[in-house]
Amino acid sequence: xxxxxxxxxxxxxxxxxxxxxxxxxxxxxxxxxxxxxxxxxxxxxxxxxxxxxxxxxxxxxxxxxxxxxxxxxxxxxxxxxxxxxxxxxxxxxxxxxxxxxxxxxxxxxxxxxxxxxxxxxxxxxxxxxxxxxxxxxxxxxxxxxxxxxxxxxxxxxxxxxxxxxxxxxxxxxxxxxxxxxxxxxxxxxxxxxxxxxxxxxxxxxxxxxxxxxxxxxxxxxxxxxxxxxxxxxxxxxxxxxxxxxxxxxxxxxxxxxxxxxxxxxxxxxxxxxxxxxxxxxxxxxxxxxxxxxxxxxxxxxxxxxxxxxxxxxxxxxxxxxxxxxxxxxxxxxxxxxxxxxxxxxxxxxxxxxxxxxxxxxxxxxxxxxxxxxxxxxxxxxxxxxxxxxxxxxxxxxxxxxxxxxxxxxxxxxxxxxxxxxxxxxxxxxxxxxxxxxxxxxxxxxxxxxxxxxxxxxxxxxxxxxxxxxxxxxxxxx
Amino acid sequence: xxxxxxxxxxxxxxxxxxxxxxxxxxxxxxxxxxxxxxxxxxxxxxxxxxxxxxxxxxxxxxxxxxxxxxxxxxxxxxxxxxxxxxxxxxxxxxxxxxxxxxxxxxxxxxxxxxxxxxxxxxxxxxxxxxxxxxxxxxxxxxxxxxxxxxxxxxxxxxxxxxxxxxxxxxxxxxxxxxxxxxxxxxxxxxxxxxxxxxxxxxxxxxxxxxxxxxxxxxxxxxxxxxxxxxxxxxxxxxxxxxxxxxxxxxxxxxxxxxxxxxxxxxxxxxxxxxxxxxxxxxxxxxxx
Numbered sequence: 001x002x003x004x005x006x007x008x009x010x011x012x013x014x015x016x017x018x019x020x021x022x023x024x025x026x027x028x029x030x031x032x033x034x035x036x037x038x039x040x041x042x043x044x045x046x047x048x049x050x051x052x053x054x055x056x057x058x059x060x061x062x063x064x065x066x067x068x069x070x071x072x073x074x075x076x077x078x079x080x081x082x083x084x085x086x087x088x089x090x091x092x093x094x095x096x097x098x099x100x101x102x103x104x105x106x107x108x109x110x111x112x113x114x115x116x117x118x119x120x121x122x123x124x125x126x127x128x129x130x131x132x133x134x135x136x137x138x139x140x141x142x143x144x145x146x147x148x149x150x151x152x153x154x155x156x157x158x159x160x161x162x163x164x165x166x167x168x169x170x171x172x173x174x175x176x177x178x179x180x181x182x183x184x185x186x187x188x189x190x191x192x193x194x195x196x197x198x199x200x201x202x203x204x205x206x207x208x209x210x211x212x213x214x215x216x217x218x219x220x221x222x223x224x225x226x227x228x229x230x231x232x233x234x235x236x237x238x239x240x241x242x243x244x245x246x247x248x249x250x251x252x253x254x255x256x257x258x259x260x261x262x263x264x265x266x267x268x269x270x271x272x273x274x275x276x277x278x279x280x281x282x283x284x285x286x287x288x289x290x291x292x293x294x295x296x297x298x299x300x301x302x303x304x305x306x307x308x309x310x311x312x313x314x315x316x317x318x319x320x321x322x323x324x325x326x327x328x329x330x331x332x333x334x335x336x337x338x339x340x341x342x343x344x345x346x347x348x349x350x351x352x353x354x355x356x357x358x359x360x361x362x363x364x365x366x367x368x369x370x371x372x373x374x375x376x377x378x379x380x381x382x383x384x385x386x387x388x389x390x391x392x393x394x395x396x397x398x399x400x401x402x403x404x405x406x407x408x409x410x411x412x413x414x415x416x417x418x419x420x421x422x423x424x425x426x427x428x429x430x431x432x433x434x435x436x437x438x439x440x441x442x443x444x445x446x447x448x449x450x451x452x453x454x455x456x457x458x459x460x461x462x463x464x465x466x467x468x469x470x471x472x473x474x475x476x477x
Numbered sequence: 478x479x480x481x482x483x484x485x486x487x488x489x490x491x492x493x494x495x496x497x498x499x500x501x502x503x504x505x506x507x508x509x510x511x512x513x514x515x516x517x518x519x520x521x522x523x524x525x526x527x528x529x530x531x532x533x534x535x536x537x538x539x540x541x542x543x544x545x546x547x548x549x550x551x552x553x554x555x556x557x558x559x560x561x562x563x564x565x566x567x568x569x570x571x572x573x574x575x576x577x578x579x580x581x582x583x584x585x586x587x588x589x590x591x592x593x594x595x596x597x598x599x600x601x602x603x604x605x606x607x608x609x610x611x612x613x614x615x616x617x618x619x620x621x622x623x624x625x626x627x628x629x630x631x632x633x634x635x636x637x638x639x640x641x642x643x644x645x646x647x648x649x650x651x652x653x654x655x656x657x658x659x660x661x662x663x664x665x666x667x668x669x670x671x672x673x674x675x676x677x678x679x680x681x682x683x684x685x686x687x688x689x690x691x692x693x694x695x696x697x698x699x700x701x702x703x704x705x706x707x708x709x710x711x712x713x714x715x716x717x718x719x720x721x722x723x724x725x726x727x728x729x730x731x732x733x734x735x736x737x738x739x740x741x742x743x744x745x746x747x748x749x750x751x752x753x754x755x756x757x758x759x760x761x762x763x764x765x
């Protein structure tokens with residue numbers, strides 16, 4: 001096929017559940033490609049020599065190669081290629097912001113003058129992960145005698161654990177919750193990332209020989225110092241872990257939730273299955289979501305599925321500055337979420353029983369760009385107005401959990417409370433202790449966390465190779 | 478792990494269970510709690526304070542009242558059965574110190590109300606072991622609901638039992654002997670209060686005029702217990718704090734108890750519906 005012929009193939013649309021149906025269930029919204037559409041989409045790749053897509057991928061998946069394999073119908077081979085660099089293709093194919101990474105650089109999109117017409121790498125990746133067969137993960141051979149503790153089981157930890165296991169080390173993953181997966185299981189909703197997919201990825205990790213221990217809170221069940229004594233290296237991938245609130249009056253009213261709590265009840269605790277699940281769920285009718293990121297979109301769409309009559313996202317900049325992925329905003333809008341931009345809550349009002357009744361808001365306009373490069377929102381004096389609501393979900397980001405730093409004073413943090421690491425090795429201020437993901441970078445994305453996990457695994461392996469002693473004591477717990 | 482080793486019924490709706498949990502038993506300190514589930518697929522995570530522990534046997538004791546579906550299901554388990562999960566020890570341990578000086582022993586008053594006597598027990602034990610004189614005040618509605626009386630006696634120098642109806646010990650509320658402690662010639666160095674939110678509110682008001690350092694151990698609604706969900710937030714001194722990672726113990730004179738009491742009932746309607754559906758509480762779903 002010539003380049004011209006490839007460019008002539010139209011982008012293959014992703015079939016989706018119709019909005020009117022999907023707001024009443026938790027089924028995945030995007031249905032996925034068929035073999036035929038996946039091959040056709042993969043055939044659009046020009047296999048251009050400078051491979052800008054690979055440079056845009058935080059874990060450097062060999063994208064042109066796996067696309068070529070799909071175009072040829074060799075799905076298992078495509079998965080092998082992806083797995084060289086990413087252990088979580090089913091997850092990344094669904095939740096990566098491809099339009100800001102690999103697809104943003106795609107030559108096809110550039111030649112067609114529209115990033116939206118770039119090769120849909122994420123969709124093809126998802127197809128590969130969902131449809132490859134006979135791809136059992138082989139146990140990694142134990143060539144090293146070193147033992148590594150991985151704290152947390154989200155995307156940074158999974159990647160770090162897998163890479164360390166591949167390098168031949170014994171790895172134990174410690175998870176505080178009763179189920180592994182971190183934000184993939186408590187935060188990202190079923191309709192965006194079905195939990196069976198996360199479970200499959202965790203099974204793959206175990207199949208490689210990684211041991212997982214749930215219900216184990218490092219810093220409480222055992223102190224970090226104890227893990228350092230028992231393991232040759234420790235990776236901290238515990239996530240951002242502490243929801244931020246607005247610090248406005250009324251946040252203690254009944255009906256105000258952090259997005260973390262709201263989503264954890266619905267996702268991890270399965271509270272949406274009201275007949276079976278014991279964890280109670282809050283039935284909001286008029287829901288206001290504060291924030292404009294992916295988590296805000298997840299919470300808003302979850303509220304609709306749980307029976308809300310109206311869901312409004314309140315964001316203080318304009319829609320252009322919204323950090324959420326375009327696709328998430330589009331899905332939310334299709335489903336009936338409304339957007340109140342250039343406005344922010346200043347106070348939450350309640351009734352005599354302490355239940356939320358309304359939000360007091362101010363209108364904003366955009367001023368000069370701030371440090372983040374986005375135009376700074378400025379409140380318009382005298383513009384106060386109220387928005388009726390019985391539920392307020394606060395989705396304005398997360399900080400670092402105080403748990404590890406409080407129990408390990410030697411762990412140095414920056415002014416924002418994130419763990420400081422050497423950017424080359426990802427080692428913290430504690431020798432042999434590495435960190436990555438949101439605990440080090442603040443709230444980011446799954447794939448960036450995976451990139452950190454990979455870099456840290458490399459740092460750990462080099463650190464261990466340079467040491468001749470082996471401090472592992474032979475008993476894990 | 479998490480096998481149930483023993484079970485006894487302390488009153489009509491209050492149970493005590495020994496649970497196999499070696500790491501928690503070894504690491505736990507006074508004031509800390511666990512989170513457990515009874516059902517691995519649909520279970521709810523509930524926080525329960527550790528009432529006692531045996532590091533050598535690798536077990537902890539929990540005491541709970543059957544107020545909801547999870548505690549009811551827990552009460553139906555028998556020795557040999559297993560919990561779905563148990564996590565801990567969580568929360569910051571009680572700051573135990575010996576208040577004594579060369580010329581006098583330190584004096585700590587530990588107040589436990591209702592099931593709150595169970596979490597008060599290790600706190601009394603620890604202050605006592607540190608060398609302080611400990612006065613324990615335990616209160617209940619009626620004799621049948623007084624729990625762990627003998628253990629509290631062993632963990633203290635002086636035990637005062639109070640019941641609303643006078644069927645055991647003194648008649649009245651825990652605030653009466655507490656006020657007497659504070660009003661005497663010698664003031665307690667610290668008062669620790671654990672119990673129903675309303676009791677803690679009044680106990681805090683009792684000690685406030687005397688300026689006695691008062692610590693309240695709060696039991697809030699929470700999911701993860703590691704700071705992630707923020708459901709357990711409480712206003713202390715005008716600031717939002719998380720019970721799970723900043724607490725569970727706070728300066729009782731700074732806690733906004735009215736807000737705390739309201740938030741404790743946030744899911745009352747949903748919980749009642751669950752009780753009805755579960756069929757474990759009769760058709761009315763039991764007390765709200």
